[in-house]
Amino acid sequence: MQSNRSPESNSPDDEILINDFYDRDRFYTIRSREDGKWLWKETGKSDRGKVLGFGVRFTHDDQTQLAAYFSKSRQDVEHAPDYKASLWFFFESEIFDLQSTAVAVKFSSGIFDRAFSIVRTANREPITRRHQYRWPFYRQLLSRLFGDPFNFVSQDFFWEFKRLLKAYRPERLIG
Secondary structure: OOOOOOOOOOOOOOOEEEEEOOOOOOHHHHHEOOOOOOOOOEOOOOOOHHHOOOEEEEOOEEEEEEEEOOOEEEEEOOOOOOOOOEEEEEEOOEEEEEOOOEEEEEEEEEEEEEEEEEEEEOOOOOEEEEEEEOHHHHHHHHHHHHHHOOOOOOOOOOHHHHHHHHOOOHEEOOO
């Protein structure tokens, strides 16, 4: 399989193993195509030691899509992916390098919904991807109240991705 990586780039490998954010027994593989696009498919049981990130399936424009954040590598099988060294995001057949100064991410929240946008501006025409989804304001509040307030993990994939960005790439957040 030919890669769309340039030799001087810090691109991910041709095949990336992703664990589902909600169902830890579900896995996805993201693969590069010759035309530079990336495709994903659900795979069977996989070795958790090879997982490079987490993703979620959702419906967007009447199509099933995958959004995933991942690292290029792991320190070893025992450790989690190394998001500090490299952080990437897959959305609508595009991979966004979050180390790049040409990528920016925006999150917004309303009373009954949330939105996520990612923009890449370098070397090509600007690419903007946006996803809006239902997320009532009380859902997060109730989860926090009735869950463990000291070890709270949101059940919202995009909001967990936002926390990851704040920790490792705060300069990529806009708005």
